[in-house]
Amino acid sequence: MDFSVKKLASDAGVFFSRAVQFTQENLGQAEKTELDAHFENLLARADCTKNWTEKIFRQTEYLLQPNPSARIEEFLYEKLDRKVPSRPTNAELLGQYMLEAAKDFGPGTPYGSTLIKVGECQQRLGGAEREFLQTSAISFLTPLRNFLEGDWRTISKERRLLENRRLDLDACKARVKKAKAAETKAAAVPDFQETRPRNYVLSASASALWTEEVDKAEHELRVAQTEFDRQAEVTRLLLEGISSTHVNHLRCLHEFVEAQTAYYNQCHRVMQDLQKELGSSHADAFSSSFGRNPGSSPDPVASASSPTASETDVLQIEEVQPPASGTRKAKVLYDYDAADTSEMSLLADELITVYTVPGMDSDWLVGERGNQKGKVPVTYLELLS
Numbered sequence: 615m616d617f618s619v620k621k622l623a624s625d626a627g628v629f630f631s632r633a634v635q636f637t638q639e640n641l642g643q644a645e646k647t648e649l650d651a652h653f654e655n656l657l658a659r660a661d662c663t664k665n666w667t668e669k670i671f672r673q674t675e676y677l678l679q680p681n682p683s684a685r686i687e688e689f690l691y692e693k694l695d696r697k698v699p700s701r702p703t704n705a706e707l708l709g710q711y712m713l714e715a716a717k718d719f720g721p722g723t724p725y726g727s728t729l730i731k732v733g734e735c736q737q738r739l740g741g742a743e744r745e746f747l748q749t750s751a752i753s754f755l756t757p758l759r760n761f762l763e764g765d766w767r768t769i770s771k772e773r774r775l776l777e778n779r780r781l782d783l784d785a786c787k788a789r790v791k792k793a794k795a796a797e798t799k800a801a802a803v804p805d806f807q808e809t810r811p812r813n814y815v816l817s818a819s820a821s822a823l824w825t826e827e828v829d830k831a832e833h834e835l836r837v838a839q840t841e842f843d844r845q846a847e848v849t850r851l852l853l854e855g856i857s858s859t860h861v862n863h864l865r866c867l868h869e870f871v872e873a874q875t876a877y878y879n880q881c882h883r884v885m886q887d888l889q890k891e892l893g894s895s896h897a898d899a900f901s902s903s904f905g906r907n908p909g910s911s912p913d914p915v916a917s918a919s920s921p922t923a924s925e926t927d928v929l930q931i932e933e934v935q936p937p938a939s940g941t942r943k944a945k946v947l948y949d950y951d952a953a954d955t956s957e958m959s960l961l962a963d964e965l966i967t968v969y970t971v972p973g974m975d976s977d978w979l980v981g982e983r984g985n986q987k988g989k990v991p992v993t994y995l996e997l998l999s
C-alpha cells in the first residue's frame with residue numbers, strides 16, 4: 615500500500631489551518647468572508663426544502679404503512695436490494711376471516727350469508743388499498759426519497775467543500791495580512807546612533823525574507839480565491855436546481871391526490887353497493903316474515919290484529935293503527951325505494967313518524983308521512999325523540 619508521509623503532513627497542516635481559522639472566527643478574532651445575499655437566500659431555501667421534504671416523506675410513510683415493524687422490514691429489504699414479500703392488507707385479512715366464519719355458521723343462514731357479502735366487500739376494499747399503496751409509493755414516495763438520498767447528498771457534499779474553500783481563503787488572507795505587517799516592521803530604518811552596524815545586515819536580510827513571504831502568501835491567496843470562486847459557482851448551480859425539484863414534487867403531489875381520490879371513490883362505491891345489497895336482504899327477510907310468499911306461514915302481526923288467523927295471511931299495513939303512546943319522530947338518513955306496496959319510500963333528510971307493533975321484526979318500523987303509511991328499515995333512520 616502506497617503511503618505518502620509528505621501528503622499526510624500536508625493534509626494535516628491544511629486541516630489544522632482550517633481548525634484554527636474556524637475557532638478564531640467563532641471567538642471573533644478573525645475575519646470571515648461573507649456570501650452574497652442571493653447565495654444566502656438559496657442556502658436558506660435549500661435547507662427549508664430539505665427539512666419539509668423529510669417531514670412530508672416520513673409522515674406519508676406513516677400514513678401508507680402505520681405498522682412500524684412492517685416499515686423496518688421494508689427498509690431492510692430495500693437496503694439488501696431484495697423484493698419485499700407481498701402481505702395481505704388488514705381489510706383483506708378481515709374479509710378472509712368473515713368468509714371462513716360464514717362457512718362454519720352456514721352460508722344459508724342470515725348471519726352467514728351476510729358475513730359472505732361483507733367479507734367479499736372487505737376483500738375488494740383491501741385490493742383497492744393495495745393498489746393505492748403501490749401507486750402512491752411509486753408516484754410520490756420514490757421521488758421524495760430520490761431527492762433526499764441523491765440530490766440533497768450531492769448538495770450537502772458541495773456545500774462542505776465550499777465551506778472548506780472559504781476557510782482556506784480566509785486563512786490565506788490572514789497570512790497575507792500578518793506577512794505584510796511583519797514586512798513593514800522589518801523595513802523600518804534603524805537608528806544609526808543606537809544600532810550597531812551588524813544589525814543593518816540583519817534588518818535588510820529580514821526585510822527580504824518577509825518580502826518573499828508576502829509574495830508567497832499572495833500567490834496562495836490568489837489560488838485559494840480561484841478555488842473558492844469555482845466551488846461557489848458549482849454550489850450555486852446546484853442550489854438553483856431546487857426550483858426544478860419543486861416543479862417535480864408538485865407534479866408528484868398532483869399524482870398522489872389523484873390516486874387518493876380514486877381510492878376513496880372506489881371505496882365509496884363498494885360500500886354503497888354493499889349497503890343497498892344488505893338493505894334489500896333486510897326487505898326480503900321482512901317480507902317473508904309477513905307472509906308475502908304463497909307458501910309462508912301466518913304472520914304474527916296479522917294474527918294479533920285479526921279476529922282469527924285463518925281470515926288473512928297477509929298484513930294489511932293500512933289497517934295498522936298507531937299506538938296511543940310510543941310514536942316517535944325520525945330523520946331519514948338515506949333515500950330508500952319501497953320494494954312493494956307494504957313499504958314506504960323515503961327521501962334523505964325528511965322527518966317522519968314511526969312506531970312499532972307487536973311481533974314486528976326489530977329491524978323494521980311502521981312509518982307515517984301525512985296520509986302515507988308503510989314499513990321502513992331502521993338502518994335508514996335516526997330516531998329523534
